Amino acid sequence: MSNWTTADIPDQSGRTAIVTGANTGLGFETAAALAARGAHVVLAVRNLDKGKQAQARILATVPDASVSLQQLDLSSLAAIETAADELKAAHERIDLLINNAGVMYPPKQSTEDGFELQFGTNHLGHFALTGRLLDRLLSVPGSRVVTVSSIGHRIRAAIHFDDLQWDNGYNRVGAYGQSKLANLLFTYELQRRLAAAGAPTIATAAHPGGSDTELMRHLPSVLNSVAARLVQNAAMGALPTLRAATDPDITGGQYLGPGGFAQSRGYPKVVQSSKQSHDVALQRRLWSVSEELTGVAYPLG
Numbered sequence: 001m002s003n004w005t006t007a008d009i010p011d012q013s014g015r016t017a018i019v020t021g022a023n024t025g026l027g028f029e030t031a032a033a034l035a036a037r038g039a040h041v042v043l044a045v046r047n048l049d050k051g052k053q054a055q056a057r058i059l060a061t062v063p064d065a066s067v068s069l070q071q072l073d074l075s076s077l078a079a080i081e082t083a084a085d086e087l088k089a090a091h092e093r094i095d096l097l098i099n100n101a102g103v104m105y106p107p108k109q110s111t112e113d114g115f116e117l118q119f120g121t122n123h124l125g126h127f128a129l130t131g132r133l134l135d136r137l138l139s140v141p142g143s144r145v146v147t148v149s150s151i152g153h154r155i156r157a158a159i160h161f162d163d164l165q166w167d168n169g170y171n172r173v174g175a176y177g178q179s180k181l182a183n184l185l186f187t188y189e190l191q192r193r194l195a196a197a198g199a200p201t202i203a204t205a206a207h208p209g210g211s212d213t214e215l216m217r218h219l220p221s222v223l224n225s226v227a228a229r230l231v232q233n234a235a236m237g238a239l240p241t242l243r244a245a246t247d248p249d250i251t252g253g254q255y256l257g258p259g260g261f262a263q264s265r266g267y268p269k270v271v272q273s274s275k276q277s278h279d280v281a282l283q284r285r286l287w288s289v290s291e292e293l294t295g296v297a298y299p300l301g
Helices: 025-036 048-061 077-090 117-136 172-196 214-218 221-227 239-246 280-294
Strands: 016-020 040-045 066-071 096-099 144-148 202-206 255-258 268-270
Touching (some): 016 025, 025 096, 025 239, 040 048, 040 077, 066 077, 096 117, 117 144, 117 172, 144 239, 172 202
Parallel strands (some): 096 144, 202 255
């Protein structure tokens, strides 16, 4: 299936999908496509006003869509716990958890809990959210956790265990690379644990290639001009995530991205991540540190 598109998404009726960062860009396109195929989609967003605008845009295109809102601030562990409790109270089952929200290349900032913003939001926030919601997926055959990584997991990327929060000299490219590498290390370790527990849930990952979204707002102007020649629109960029979430032939631990030049654009296919991302010892060490930093333990024995 070389040109997989939204037309290939199976019927999602009766399924519940939570999409983080769903008010704009890749998250919006992902949510809209799932809603159009019959899923009940929860737009998990930091800004409820923007979430309402996204909800209205989906309903304008698909009037009978089932779309609800959930406030979620991934830069606050307390807010994540509150959101997870509210989501579990509202939903007995979750079929899809799509960890899409993220920040890219901001000036040095810290989360409410003192984590470097990119690592704290892109990785630790989603680690905590997934752990708190996982029991709602574990009883659902065919459920999936999809985490969005990036080509950036290869660029100046390493897990700086001696300075995870970049207190000793901040580099925004390196910090982003660390967070996106962490997304993959998390996915592969989660899949191993799910398989060992005999769970019906699988963990997959995806990346959008180069996509024209708000994430690019912190790029230096000289890079923006170069990127403009390489990127594809957000609807195309969302296809790897949608295929990772819905294609029945996808298996746990697979990573999807664009199949075109340098994985920067094109239709989605299974791709390879860096050798570093498959380092089992690194995966396990990051998992342990993430549990310590977030205080979240997974219900997997």
